[in-house]
Amino acid sequence: MKFTLPKWYDLHVHFRQGAPMENYIQAHLDMGCCGVLAMPNTKPPVTHVSGKNTEQYWTIENYLSDLKQAGGEAFDDIIVPLYLTGETSAKMITEGAKDGILRACKYYPPHGTTNSEHGADLNIYMENGVFSAMEEAGLILNIHGEEHGLSGETYFGESSNAEDYFYKNHMPKLVKKFPSLKIVCEHITTKTAADFVNTASDDVVATITPQHLLYTVADLLQGLKYHLYCLPLLKFEKDRNALLEAATDKNNTKFFAGTDSAPHTTKATECGCAAGCYTGGIAPQLYADAFNLNEDNLETFKNFLCLNGPQFYGLDVSKETFTLEKKPSTPVIAGNAIPLHTGLGHDELNWTLNL
Numbered sequence: 001m002k003f004t005l006p007k008w009y010d011l012h013v014h015f016r017q018g019a020p021m022e023n024y025i026q027a028h029l030d031m032g033c034c035g036v037l038a039m040p041n042t043k044p045p046v047t048h049v050s051g052k053n054t055e056q057y058w059t060i061e062n063y064l065s066d067l068k069q070a071g072g073e074a075f076d077d078i079i080v081p082l083y084l085t086g087e088t089s090a091k092m093i094t095e096g097a098k099d100g101i102l103r104a105c106k107y108y109p110p111h112g113t114t115n116s117e118h119g120a121d122l123n124i125y126m127e128n129g130v131f132s133a134m135e136e137a138g139l140i141l142n143i144h145g146e147e148h149g150l151s152g153e154t155y156f157g158e159s160s161n162a163e164d165y166f167y168k169n170h171m172p173k174l175v176k177k178f179p180s181l182k183i184v185c186e187h188i189t190t191k192t193a194a195d196f197v198n199t200a201s202d203d204v205v206a207t208i209t210p211q212h213l214l215y216t217v218a219d220l221l222q223g224l225k226y227h228l229y230c231l232p233l234l235k236f237e238k239d240r241n242a243l244l245e246a247a248t249d250k251n252n253t254k255f256f257a258g259t260d261s262a263p264h265t266t267k268a269t270e271c272g273c274a275a276g277c278y279t280g281g282i283a284p285q286l287y288a289d290a291f292n293l294n295e296d297n298l299e300t301f302k303n304f305l306c307l308n309g310p311q312f313y314g315l316d317v318s319k320e321t322f323t324l325e326k327k328p329s330t331p332v333i334a335g336n337a338i339p340l341h342t343g344l345g346h347d348e349l350n351w352t353l354n355l
Ligand SMILES: [Zn+2]
Pocket: 012, 014, 039, 260
């Protein structure tokens, strides 16, 4: 079984910063990626649009040029969303959009995940003109949909969790107030979020990672496989099923690939664990596993991996192709971040990817 697919866009990836970026970008190119949405939670974060970097913040203009220099020139397109903070103003949005440098903005709940301590409450942007300006300019809002500051059962329990809470309490208000705002619900993990996206307007879509399609929290806990520790956390079987159903639906136009691939050279620390799964070099192979890719669902797989995302972002579908063959492979991964399958103790992948 061998399938030829158009090169695809990873519409949620962390390349971080500095010298290791070259390896991470190369790993993405090696897995048939023709473009990316590169996350702005660098150190310091990308909270300004243009001009020079400072010690407190980076600019999209500068980070884009860093990414290109590190090999990203080979991508058809790179989008760097602006990291929304309490200092983001409607004026920054309007001017940035006019220049064409600003194409998307990223909402992080304060202290939601790695390097996200600069985020502010969602309500602030609903009131201070930022979301209005984005809606007006047609910019895309990338949302990390988790409520911050919850504890115990409400943070992670049988009937509620941080994502569930966010999609029940914040998202309905957001889409009601800004009905034409283009929203990508990033790395959704729950049935609640999948249901929300399914019933929302066509302006509301979602990315899903390979790990959330393949695993549940039980996989993380049994043997404490900390390479599966990512945020939002893996959830339960009913959630995984809802994500799979959404992604593999024949009529799916709203759910697409965004790996949230996050390289950590030190995953387990002395007092905890860095959040994020590294899937550079291996993501299409894992998505193919999740879909149980075959002749019958090839079109649906193609929609999810290669077509729905660029369609929503207004990007051109690549004319170049790559192949996936149902044959075990041992991918060579550049750099020293440990890819997910290795972290889980697997030497081989079930699929072979060739460019
Ligand atoms: Zn992320």
